[in-house]
Amino acid sequence: MxxxxxxxxxxxxxxxxxxxxxxxxxxxxxxxxxxxxxxxxxxxxxxxxxxxxxxxxxxxxxxxxxxxxxxASRDQAFTALDLLSKYDREVNALVLDVDETLRSAGNTDNEIPRETLHVLTEFHEAGVPIVICTGQTLENVKGFMIQGLGNELVHSGTFSIVYEAGTGVFTPGHGSRTKQLLYERLDEEIRSVFDEIRSRVLPDAPDDLRRGVHLQGNEFNVTLKPNFDIGSPDAERVIDRGLVYLLDLLGEAVTDDDRGTEWARAYYADADPEIRTVLEQEGEYPDVDPDEVPGDLAEVFDRIDVAYYHADAAEIGSLELNKVAGVEAALDVLEVDDPFVTVMGDSKSDLRVMEWAESNGTGIAAAPDHASEDVLDHVMATDELVFDRGASAEMLRTVYVLNLLASLG
Structure with a gap:
């Protein structure tokens, strides 16, 4: 039958x-x-x-x-079977964002629900490696994952943390490969840009901005966070201003030309509609055509990511050290040689991992219903794996059942 x-x-x-x-x-x-x-x-x-x-x-x-x-419910079980029929593979690793994915400030008090933690434990017991993939700092993530999943699981050798959106990978139990500082692989030209921005970002900030933000304790990325509740009008105000400030610092770090700030604003506004909107609303949109950006500067900008998270964070990172690079490094250490992963996330940085999984035939993507528009578009265009805010356990159960059904042969 x-x-x-x-x-x-x-x-x-x-x-x-x-x-x-x-x-x-x-x-x-x-x-x-x-x-x-x-x-x-x-x-x-x-x-x-x-x-x-x-x-x-x-x-x-x-x-x-x-x-x-x-x-699983009836719908979840048949979704799992549909996925198995489509891909004819079981999932052999989980790649999971944390904030607004595993946990949500919306209705879970920003803690990972016990149901979610339990399902993750079941995956671990079934031998499925878990890769936590986040923009947060290593120490923060390691702390609450140990608290939620236990020290034994986190240090089991089948658990990895991709932190700061891919600048580093922490996989306990793997000797010299336990901690990989991927940012050390960048050339000196790019690393010097980040060194200058980090050294100036708070000391040179205008007084009102400096009082409204703090620097996240990253090893490499430069991330401004609000001193107000995330999502509040005050947080929106300082992060919008902080974004403009970071763009200007970047422009000054890559060139001595007085037009460096205008070129940085023009380049990133052209690349990201959200950044353009912020610059326009702040009255800081440059009177410069993006085509006027000198080629040598554009080549540097091509390697540097400026990320904007509404009323949450403004960040400068390396495009060579995105979550995809971190996930690939983590799977290599975990010896997942032929990956077919479930990627769960809500933001643009997670979308890159989802697109990597789709283009390489290495996995499926799922997202909460409040994810960014681009993420939801991708998920709906692939397998329509959208779950309710705070209900990450329901999606994880679907994947778990996919693997159970795969065991039937």
């Missing part, structure tokens, strides 16, 4: 919704000392085992099908 027919039978003949409710309760039951609560948990666990046994006894591959029913 084909897998589609077996799935129809599973979800038509069994009360899978109640089964999942028992499974979720047993999986994420909070640690308590109450005897009554523990007795309730034991009763639920026994009921779960009985319901699973009915499915085990009804299918040739009953153990797999009872796990499918316990993990």
């Amino acid at each position: 084909e897998r589609y027919d077996l799935l129809y039978r599973l979800y038509d003949d069994f009360d899978t919704e109640t089964l999942r409710a028992y499974q979720d309760f047993v999986d994420v039951f909070p640690p308590v000392d109450s005897r009554v609560a523990l007795d309730h948990w034991q009763e639920a666990n026994e009921e779960l085992d009985e319901r699973k046994q009915e499915i085990r006894d009804s299918f040739a591959s009953g153990a797999t099908f009872c796990e499918v029913a316990a993990k």
Whole structure:
């Protein structure tokens, strides 16, 4: 009997919704000392085992099908099977953004939900490497991942962190390859630009801007963050001004010509409509045609990324050290030789990884419904894997079930 027919039978003949409710309760039951609560948990666990046994006894591959029913809704299971039918591959690594993807300030208090952490633990136990891919600093990410997933998992040898959007990779348990400073591979010309910008960015800032922002503690990228709640009008104001300021610093760092700031503004406004909009709203759009930017300067700008995140951050990074470069380095250390990954993210930097996965046939992409427009366009044009804000666990379960179904052969 084909897998589609077996799935129809599973979800038509069994009360899978109640089964999942028992499974979720047993999986994420909070640690308590109450005897009554523990007795309730034991009763639920026994009921779960009985319901699973009915499915085990009804299918040739009953153990797999009872796990499918316990993990995924009908829609999720058929989505997983559609993906398996399309790609005929199981996912052999996860590549996951954190902020507004695994966790969301919208309805999870900006913490990774327990359900999500539990599913990640299940992937780990199934031998699927996890790559956290973020713009945050290493120490920050390492700290809350250890807190959420445990020190043993993070240091298991199958867990990696691509930090600062690809400037470095941290993969514990791999000796001399544990920490790779990818920015050290850049030539001196580019590194000197970043050194100058970093040395000037706060000391040379206007007083009102300096009081409204701080420098994120990066190893390489230069990132201005607001001293106000992210998304607030005050944060929007200082980040918009900070973006213009960073563009000017970049222009001054790459040339002694007085027109360097105008050339930087013109080049990046032409490359990114969001940057152009900010410059226009700030009354700082240059009276310069992008074609006027000298060729030698354009060659330098071609290697440097200026990123704008509305009311959140303004950043200068290296286009040679994006998340794609970090992910490739992480997968190499993890010895994922023939990757087929699930990429989950919400921003332009995540989109680059998604496009890399699609163009190389190395994975699928998923995004929360509040992701940037370009990300959503890509995801909808590929496999339509869009999930609700704060519901990353639901998408991860779909991928987990894809792998369960792949095991049926």
